[in-house]
Amino acid sequence: MCRKELVADSTAADNESVIGDECHIISGQINGPRHDIVFPVDQIDAIDNLILLCKVHHKIIDDQCETYTVGLLQSLKSNHEQWVRTALEQSTHEGIRIRQVTENIPSHLVRLMTGQDLLTILSNAHGYQFEHDDPKSETETNLIASFLQEAQDYGELSADLEAGDRVQTAYRLSLLLNELEEGGFWAFGSREVRKLEGGVETPSDFTISILRIVRSTNSDIVKVDLEISDEKI
Numbered sequence: 279m280c281r282k283e284l285v286a287d288s289t290a291a292d293n294e295s296v297i298g299d300e301c302h303i304i305s306g307q308i309n310g311p312r313h314d315i316v317f318p319v320d321q322i323d324a325i326d327n328l329i330l331l332c333k334v335h336h337k338i339i340d341d342q343c344e345t346y347t348v349g350l351l352q353s354l355k356s357n358h359e360q361w362v363r364t365a366l367e368q369s370t371h372e373g374i375r376i377r378q379v380t381e382n383i384p385s386h387l388v389r390l391m392t393g394q395d396l397l398t399i400l401s402n403a404h405g406y407q408f409e410h411d412d413p414k415s416e417t418e419t420n421l422i423a424s425f426l427q428e429a430q431d432y433g434e435l436s437a438d439l440e441a442g443d444r445v446q447t448a449y450r451l452s453l454l455l456n457e458l459e460e461g462g463f464w465a466f467g468s469r470e471v472r473k474l475e476g477g478v479e480t481p482s483d484f485t486i487s488i489l490r491i492v493r494s495t496n497s498d499i500v501k502v503d504l505e506i507s508d509e510k511i
């Protein structure tokens with residue numbers, strides 16, 4: 279009714295907060311607002327009988343139920359749903375999108391042998407594309423999860439790293455690569471430049487950091503002799 283945002287964004291330390299109230303259009307209570315004796319009890323909490331409102335409008339519609347009738351609330355709700363639908367369609371048509379550029383898609387990923395290799399892949403990326411082979415145990419799941427999480431954290435921090443920090447970070451990443459290898463996994467990576475288009479800004483580069491955690495026995499791994507010609511690679 280007032281189009282106030284009803285979910286507060288999460289913070290570094292906390293989850294989102296739902297500010298809105300889920301209100302019943304037809305109350306399940308005999309003395310409640312808009313109670314209808316013939317309305318099926320099992321439909322009271324159904325989505326069709328609920329409307330999300332701010333606390334102020336929740337109070338108003340329940341205090342003034344002669345004004346805010348079932349029919350009026352249903353049409354307010356369906357008008358709002360239509361408004362959201364239209365707004366979402368417009369944002370996909372006119373909004374910002376990230377386009378892959380065919381010639382920039384890497385043909386292969388390179389094994390990351392050192393923390394410096396890994397830091398180069400992660401540094402100053404606008405986005406991340408992380409993939410991994412299926413873990414076969416909880417230990418493997420934790421190993422891959424903590425590796426990728428830490429890799430992303432360093433990637434996000436990379437713009438603020440000074441020379442000394444970069445040495446420390448590269449060393450930390452080397453240790454992580456060793457742990458990964460001891461657990462039977464290798465890291466491969468590359469970078470891909472996509473185009474950020476739409477909106478009011480002129481198109482710009484959008485760099486993706488691609489990281490793939492592969493079981494060291496995976497048959498997709500191809501050993502390439504760098505002495506041979508580029509064509510063979």
Ligand SMILES: [Zn+2]
Pocket residue numbers: 279280281282331332333334335336
């Ligand atoms: Zn409101």
